[in-house]
Amino acid sequence: MFVEKIKELLLKKDLKKLQEILNSETPINIAEFISEYEENENDILIIFRLLNKEIAAEVFAELDSDLQMKIVGSMTDSKLQSLLDELFFDDMIDFLEEMPSNVVKRVLENYKNENRSLVNQFLSYEEDSAGSLMTIEYLSLKSNWTVRESLTHIRKKVKDLETIDVAYVIDGKKNLMGDVTLRDLLLSNDEDIVENIMNKNVLYVTTSTNQEEAIELFKKYDLIVLPVIDKENILVGIITIDDMVDVIEEENTEDFQKMAAMAPSKEEYLESSVFELAKNRLMWLLVLMVSATFTGTIISKYENIIEQMVVLAAAIPMLMDTGGNAGSQSSTLVIRGMALGEIKTQDWLKVIWKELRVGLMVAIGLGFINFARMRFILKQDMKISFLVSFTLGAVVVIAKLVGGILPIGAKKLKLDPAIMAGPLVTTIVDAMALMLYFYIAMFLYKDVLNI
Amino acid sequence: MFVEKIKELLLKKDLKKLQEILNSETPINIAEFISEYEENENDILIIFRLLNKEIAAEVFAELDSDLQMKIVGSMTDSKLQSLLDELFFDDMIDFLEEMPSNVVKRVLENYKNENRSLVNQFLSYEEDSAGSLMTIEYLSLKSNWTVRESLTHIRKKVKDLETIDVAYVIDGKKNLMGDVTLRDLLLSNDEDIVENIMNKNVLYVTTSTNQEEAIELFKKYDLIVLPVIDKENILVGIITIDDMVDVIEEENTEDFQKMAAMAPSKEEYLESSVFELAKNRLMWLLVLMVSATFTGTIISKYENIIEQMVVLAAAIPMLMDTGGNAGSQSSTLVIRGMALGEIKTQDWLKVIWKELRVGLMVAIGLGFINFARMRFILKQDMKISFLVSFTLGAVVVIAKLVGGILPIGAKKLKLDPAIMAGPLVTTIVDAMALMLYFYIAMFLYKDVLNI
Numbered sequence: 001m002f003v004e005k006i007k008e009l010l011l012k013k014d015l016k017k018l019q020e021i022l023n024s025e026t027p028i029n030i031a032e033f034i035s036e037y038e039e040n041e042n043d044i045l046i047i048f049r050l051l052n053k054e055i056a057a058e059v060f061a062e063l064d065s066d067l068q069m070k071i072v073g074s075m076t077d078s079k080l081q082s083l084l085d086e087l088f089f090d091d092m093i094d095f096l097e098e099m100p101s102n103v104v105k106r107v108l109e110n111y112k113n114e115n116r117s118l119v120n121q122f123l124s125y126e127e128d129s130a131g132s133l134m135t136i137e138y139l140s141l142k143s144n145w146t147v148r149e150s151l152t153h154i155r156k157k158v159k160d161l162e163t164i165d166v167a168y169v170i171d172g173k174k175n176l177m178g179d180v181t182l183r184d185l186l187l188s189n190d191e192d193i194v195e196n197i198m199n200k201n202v203l204y205v206t207t208s209t210n211q212e213e214a215i216e217l218f219k220k221y222d223l224i225v226l227p228v229i230d231k232e233n234i235l236v237g238i239i240t241i242d243d244m245v246d247v248i249e250e251e252n253t254e255d256f257q258k259m260a261a262m263a264p265s266k267e268e269y270l271e272s273s274v275f276e277l278a279k280n281r282l283m284w285l286l287v288l289m290v291s292a293t294f295t296g297t298i299i300s301k302y303e304n305i306i307e308q309m310v311v312l313a314a315a316i317p318m319l320m321d322t323g324g325n326a327g328s329q330s331s332t333l334v335i336r337g338m339a340l341g342e343i344k345t346q347d348w349l350k351v352i353w354k355e356l357r358v359g360l361m362v363a364i365g366l367g368f369i370n371f372a373r374m375r376f377i378l379k380q381d382m383k384i385s386f387l388v389s390f391t392l393g394a395v396v397v398i399a400k401l402v403g404g405i406l407p408i409g410a411k412k413l414k415l416d417p418a419i420m421a422g423p424l425v426t427t428i429v430d431a432m433a434l435m436l437y438f439y440i441a442m443f444l445y446k447d448v449l450n451i
Numbered sequence: 452m453f454v455e456k457i458k459e460l461l462l463k464k465d466l467k468k469l470q471e472i473l474n475s476e477t478p479i480n481i482a483e484f485i486s487e488y489e490e491n492e493n494d495i496l497i498i499f500r501l502l503n504k505e506i507a508a509e510v511f512a513e514l515d516s517d518l519q520m521k522i523v524g525s526m527t528d529s530k531l532q533s534l535l536d537e538l539f540f541d542d543m544i545d546f547l548e549e550m551p552s553n554v555v556k557r558v559l560e561n562y563k564n565e566n567r568s569l570v571n572q573f574l575s576y577e578e579d580s581a582g583s584l585m586t587i588e589y590l591s592l593k594s595n596w597t598v599r600e601s602l603t604h605i606r607k608k609v610k611d612l613e614t615i616d617v618a619y620v621i622d623g624k625k626n627l628m629g630d631v632t633l634r635d636l637l638l639s640n641d642e643d644i645v646e647n648i649m650n651k652n653v654l655y656v657t658t659s660t661n662q663e664e665a666i667e668l669f670k671k672y673d674l675i676v677l678p679v680i681d682k683e684n685i686l687v688g689i690i691t692i693d694d695m696v697d698v699i700e701e702e703n704t705e706d707f708q709k710m711a712a713m714a715p716s717k718e719e720y721l722e723s724s725v726f727e728l729a730k731n732r733l734m735w736l737l738v739l740m741v742s743a744t745f746t747g748t749i750i751s752k753y754e755n756i757i758e759q760m761v762v763l764a765a766a767i768p769m770l771m772d773t774g775g776n777a778g779s780q781s782s783t784l785v786i787r788g789m790a791l792g793e794i795k796t797q798d799w800l801k802v803i804w805k806e807l808r809v810g811l812m813v814a815i816g817l818g819f820i821n822f823a824r825m826r827f828i829l830k831q832d833m834k835i836s837f838l839v840s841f842t843l844g845a846v847v848v849i850a851k852l853v854g855g856i857l858p859i860g861a862k863k864l865k866l867d868p869a870i871m872a873g874p875l876v877t878t879i880v881d882a883m884a885l886m887l888y889f890y891i892a893m894f895l896y897k898d899v900l901n902i
Contacts, residue, residue, distance in 0.1 A: 260783035317746035332711035
């Protein structure tokens with residue numbers, strides 16, 4: 001509806017009606033329309049110029065960097081100045097981080113804001129740090145104000161604030177003394193003094209805190225905003241939960257990628273270059289390929305057994321796949337449990353004990369079903385049916401233990417547990433599965449085989 | 452610190468000091484302490500009785516259902532009544548959902564609240580529906596109120612509300628007419644009428660909307676609260692972002708589980724029973740085991756080739772593993788991209804084209820490295836080095852295409868794309884890899900082999 005209407009008005013060049021419709025739409029929807037509009041680049045610039053400046057700033061913040069660059073490139077300096085004034089500080093930093101240096105230079109020349117010197121400082125915060133996530137539009141109160149003065153202050157300031165749910169009480173040096181929720185202010189009497197109603201046990205992070213730690217705090221304490229202080233204990237910004245939701249999904253995406261043996265990347269799939277995607281995948285494939293050749297050498301070593309009993313080869317894919325899958329299941333659960341803080345390294349004994357029992361149950365189930373299949377459906381002989389089914393069960397138990405313990409070991413060694421996922425576990429379990437298989441085969445067939 | 456202090460005071464039986472310390476601590480930390488405290492069950496009940504009733508309600512909401520049941524069991528009816536009165540409605544529903552029917556009955560008998568009849572209705576909402584996530588403590592305003600009247604109303608009601616960021620404007624029949632943020636109220640003049648400042652395009656869901664759809668709205672529009680209406684368009688509750696964060700992690704956990712070939716489960720790993728874990732894993736392992744036997748039949752079919760050239764067997768693990776890994780990488784990226792709404796089914800051609808090029812790049816890289824390894828390091832002969840390396844490259848390209856397209860196909864067929872992840876893709880690619888391997892071998896060695 002909205003999309004067709006806009007297209008029609010653009011065609012008719014009815015800019016007045018277009019402006020009216022655009023400015024009654026949500027910025028998110030306008031940004032989505034612009035991002036997916038491919039007909040004519042000039043139209044995008046026309047649409048953007050028709051927006052009220054507050055809406056324009058919000059739309060701009062939602063666009064990807066290619067479009068941001070185009071729009072900034074088409075703007076006069078004075079238009080650029082007014083756009084920058086409307087942008088929330090964190091959105092401006094996000095935008096600048098993606099721009100080439102000549103654009104950054106032009107933007108900074110046009111940024112006539114009191115916070116100009118802060119920009120360079122913010123650009124220097126490390127990716128994935130609390131500093132890189134925060135914004136400076138927080139609400140601060142003086143400790144000796146009354147509730148009435150505070151509420152008046154809030155009404156005056158609210159337009160420029162990212163959130164008003166929590167106010168921070170600071171002293172003359174901007175040291176963080178406490179916080180007070182808007183809820184508490186509204187619950188108090190107009191004459192109460194802020195110092196007497198504020199909470200002094202404020203949760204906070206520093207600019208260099210890793211974003212994963214910040215996420216933990218948000219989740220554990222159901223926060224909606226978290227203050228950030230610098231090395232001198234001065235309040236420098238806040239992180240709000242809407243940004244945190246994006247970060248949570250980013251961290252999950254990285255875990256998915258690592259667990260499928262890829263270098264993590266923040267870029268969307270369809271926007272990543274082919275070269276980038278190939279690069280992220282090649283290194284781990286290579287490592288795993290070389291490890292898998294070790295499994296191959298086990299087969300080579302027992303070549304003469306296969307030569308004498310080539311029927312043994314047919315079960316190899318099933319043993320390898322089932323071992324790999326059983327191990328992946330366990331490692332996935334343990335990695336995820338650690339990522340959510342539900343499993344800690346000191347729980348390793350509990351995990352082993354649990355995986356041992358689960359493994360035995362699954363092993364017995366799969367072993368019997370496979371035995372029945374080979375012996376009674378395929379009518380294979382007793383010995384080979386037993387060999388394959390017993391190895392299968394043993395492999396499942398081993399796989400469960402390996403898959404359960406490797407991620408915890410990685411964490412203990414300060415490595416990322418997510419690398420100990422399906423692919424690596426599979427390679428390790430495959431080698432063990434084949435060794436076990438040939439050992440048991442040699443034992444069962446020692447009279448027949450010429451070893 | 453806090454933990455040791457509590458333990459010490461319990462030992463000394465200094466209940467007065469204990470009460471003081473407990474009531475200055477955050478409910479989350481108290482709940483954590485209680486959950487991890489294993490020394491003496493009676494102490495837990497003592498601690499709980501010392502808490503102020505507001506704190507007690509918040510602590511109670513954080514505990515798991517076993518502890519909740521114990522605490523409720525030890526309470527007199529009048530204590531239970533006052534606990535229920537303090538609980539937020541959604542926390543009470545969450546608690547009741549986990550209780551056996553005799554406990555539910557006793558609780559309902561003691562719930563003397565005006566919302567009592569709502570409880571049964573809430574308990575009937577389906578799991579994973581918006582209805583099961585919402586709470587009834589929302590802020591509503593009348594359209595003809597002034598801003599001053601609204602703010603006075605908010606100050607009166609704030610104590611019992613889950614959030615005051617957004618107020619909902621309703622008519623006499625509780626139909627949702629619009630919403631207005633506290634920010635807008637504070638920005639307006641005291642004499643402005645609510646109807647004139649409210650936003651009429653309210654985003655909402657219905658009680659039966661799936662929670663994934665609600666998550667999409669939260670993420671897309673950076674919401675902090677979302678209203679829920681029933682079939683008659685009557686406002687019945689709100690969903691707040693802190694609950695949504697938990698749901699996002701739950702949905703991610705389910706995806707991790709499905710992608711590692713397990714039935715999804717909401718229960719924490721360490722709290723799941725061994726039987727439950729085994730059951731969740733067995734079904735998929737069985738399906739994949741049977742599929743993998745198909746790969747085995749390919750080996751059986753070419754048994755005589757292996758018998759004549761047993762050296763061919765050594766490369767099988769490496770080809771299978773690399774194919775599986777290459778396929779998992781692609782399927783993981785596509786599944787994740789679809790879960791985040793970045794890849795849609797109509798993008799299938801873009802995905803194929805991208806995977807084809809990435810696959811070729813990776814194939815050439817791995818193929819050459821493997822050729823160099825076999826020919827120059829292991830000094831194997833030209834033909835076998837070429838056979839394995841060429842098959843490897845071809846398998847990688849096929850795996851990338853299969854891994855990229857299967858999840859999209861699943862979505863198109865209204866299946867969950869997450870099942871088309873590593874394990875299933877590996878099984879399919881393994882079979883293809885072996886067929887290709889033997890075909891090329893027969894072609895290359897047709898003079899040598901007796902087929």
